[in-house]
Amino acid sequence: MQFNVSTLLQEPVGSTRLAEVEDEPVAVPAAGYASTVSGRARLMRTQRGVLVHADLTTHPALECARCLTSFQGEIRLLIDEEFVPLRDPVTGEAIEADPDEFRIDGRNHLDLSEAVRQYEQAALPIQPVCREDCAGLCPVCGQNLNERRCDCEQPEPEGAWAGLAALAERLRTEEHDGSPEA
Ligand SMILES: [Zn+2]
Ligand SMILES: [Zn+2]
Numbered sequence: 001m002q003f004n005v006s007t008l009l010q011e012p013v014g015s016t017r018l019a020e021v022e023d024e025p026v027a028v029p030a031a032g033y034a035s036t037v038s039g040r041a042r043l044m045r046t047q048r049g050v051l052v053h054a055d056l057t058t059h060p061a062l063e064c065a066r067c068l069t070s071f072q073g074e075i076r077l078l079i080d081e082e083f084v085p086l087r088d089p090v091t092g093e094a095i096e097a098d099p100d101e102f103r104i105d106g107r108n109h110l111d112l113s114e115a116v117r118q119y120e121q122a123a124l125p126i127q128p129v130c131r132e133d134c135a136g137l138c139p140v141c142g143q144n145l146n147e148r149r150c151d152c153e154q155p156e157p158e159g160a161w162a163g164l165a166a167l168a169e170r171l172r173t174e175e176h177d178g179s180p181e182a
Helices: 006-010 113-123 160-177
Strands: 002-004 016-028 033-045 050-058 061-063 070-072 075-085 102-104 109-111
Touching: 006 033, 016 113, 033 113, 050 113, 075 113
Parallel strands: 075 102
Antiparallel strands: 002 109, 016 033, 033 050, 050 075, 061 070
C-alpha cells in the first residue's frame, strides 16, 4: 500500500492528508509477507518527513492452534510512525536516518507495507483459533472434530476438571461408608 507524497512534501509542516483504504494489498516479498488492509490513515508533514497515524485492520493467513486449519484472521493495528525521505525535497540533499527508521523512496512513494508487517507481527495471537468454540482435533485419531465426531475414547480430563472429578469421587465414597479418612 503506497501513498504518493510528492505534493505533501512540498507543503508546510502540519499539512495533512486523509486516506481511506479498503482491501488494499500489502506485500513485503523479501519477508514472504502478503495481506490486505482496510481502515484509514492520516499523513502529516513534519520537519523531517511525514508522520503517519493509521487505524487499520489486517487479514493475515493464520493456522488454528486447535484444528490446524488455515483461516483468515483479523487484527487491528494502530500505526504511528514517521517516514523520512531519502532526499530533502527542496535541496535534494541526502537525509540520514537510523537503519530502523521507515523511509520514503526516491520517487516519493510512502509504502506502509513493512510497517503493517511489523505491527502485525507484534500483534499476532500466540495461539490463534479459527473460532472461539473450535473443537480441535481428536488426540487419538486426528479427526477434525468440527467436521464430525469420531469413535475414539477421549483421554481422561486433566487439570481443574480432574480435580473436580476426584473430589466428586471422594464425596461419593464418604457417603457410602460415612467415616471419611483424612
Ligand atoms: Zn480451529
Ligand atoms: Zn478419534
